[in-house]
Amino acid sequence: EAQVTQNPRYLITVTGKKLTVTCSQNMNHEYMSWYRQDPGLGLRQIYYSMNVEVTDKGDVPEGYKVSRKEKRNFPLILESPSPNQTSLYFCASSLFSASYEQYFGPGTRLTVT
């Protein structure tokens, strides 16, 4: 089954404790991205990747890191999480770029206390 998977689905952590949210797709897509969704603010792009070893900032990259060492994986790293990073996070992938249909993962609900 073609899908985007994210882990963990739910995470409660404390301020400053490094964490990684994994994202993997099995559709051989070149483009992958991370979004956060907050009430009243909608979906905002954090980082995106056009291909392996090619990443770029989205609209709200502060406090986040990403890497793309393999085509299928695009982990999101929070090196020192803060309460304002409490949010619902979605990973998405598409065939070539942002101009193609985005396939979203199931989401990761993160709470930072």
Add this chain to the structure above:
Amino acid sequence: QKEVEQNSGPLSVPEGAIASLNCTYSDRGSQSFFWYRQYSGKSPELIMSIYSNGDKEDGRFTAQLNKASQYVSLLIRDSQPSDSATYLCAVVAGTGAGSYQLTFGKGTKLSVIP
């Protein structure tokens, strides 16, 4: 900053009626337009894409694009309670560096009343 504006709703329509969802965008050079549906607690899923002026129909859904007015809409005919969800308008524009930026509106919440 490219902007995509939607009325947040909620938009309430009776079952069987036509639901009309609207979206405006700021970047006149925008090239691709999408409508995603998001059920509460779930991830967005694509329901319509449109690239040129006019109407595009797919089943009960019709997307309408007017680039001169920078306006895109989604009509849902014969609305069903299962259509109750938040509808996200998404717009793609080139960044001038060979890549594209996808910007989402904040979504319109639709409620179909049985």
